Amino acid sequence: MPEPTHPSADLGEDKDGRAVRRDRNVQLAVNAARELFEETMRVPTIEEVSIRSGLSVRSMYRYFADIQELSDEVVRLVHDEARAVSTLPDPAGISLADRVEAIARLRVSLYEVVKGTFLANAARLIVSGEPQPAGAAIRAQMLRQFSNQFAQELLPLDETERRCAIESGHALCTMEFVDILMRWRSMTSDEAVETIKYGLTKILTAV
């Protein structure tokens, strides 16, 4: 994160101007790349980002070693935004129905934020077979959020039941599943929320 510096010395001012231009251009490139991710659902090429952003390929390579470095930057930006919309209230005192509703809505709106990079990343993941570290951290966080929100339902279960409820319930509100509902099954956000809610309620309700 660049610190704002004092525009005191002449030399400093010159440097600042360059730094500002650089930051602006980096920002332009990242935004253009993100747009392309969302439109094409795959990792764009440096050339495509150059055309979209209006920056020359030469400057692109000055700012980023390769497309991997640029897409990592996009992924970081998307993750920051995702984190900002990912919080749920303390589950204590909230009814199961309300907690189910809240997590289902949250995960569907989260999908809208991460869609482009998620899909491009998934495609790359499928092809390379290598999990992205950032994605793994987010998935672990989502699993913790699920277990935390439904701790009072999960706690009384025996080990096998609990595992089943956590794994299947968590799976139902992963990005992969929202993706299936919205892209493959062509549901609206509300329909996707309803489907997830129904499944979660059943899985979390004691028989």
Added chain:
Amino acid sequence: MSSPSQSSRSDGRTERRDDNILLALRTAQCLFDEGMLVPSIEDVANRSGLSPRSLYRYFEDRQTMVRQAIDLVTQEAYKLGAIENTGVGPLATRIDEIVTARVRVYKTVAGSLRATAALYPTENELVGAANRSLHLKMLQCSRQFEPELSCLDEREHVAVSEACNMLLMMESIHVLHHRRGLSFDTIADVLSGALTKILTPES
């Protein structure tokens, strides 16, 4: 008019040709499973012992070869995924049948699923390739749970069948296996448990 000896010779050629094509496609499938998703004609030649020359006679290019290998797995997956007497028997048995079938299919197609994604980089092609199998899977799922589904009102019917269908998709097994690192036995338990809860009517 061809003499009998000529025709038998040409049959022998056809047979050898078919055997070789099958061998090449199987080899390509092994390579998918090992992580080589779009093998070249030379890769398959090296592994199978067939000459690149004959492979180029059988397949126009690597794309065609990979596509045919994927098609072959897909056809086999249909057979592996089949359930006898769909929708008949107690719920627990039917859940067990469909879960076992889907895990079995996943084991066979996992490599070629990845190859499919590698081969069809654009959204539309990928959706086209997967749509048929998605449809058949949904159909099987609604038939298998017809006794439970038919008791539900329309809104519940949609929710239950979508939830079951989702849990039984290859993507779901992929998430549980690849991302969550669960064994196939545990995956079967997790899926059966969840389906039982989703399909058991509220008392």
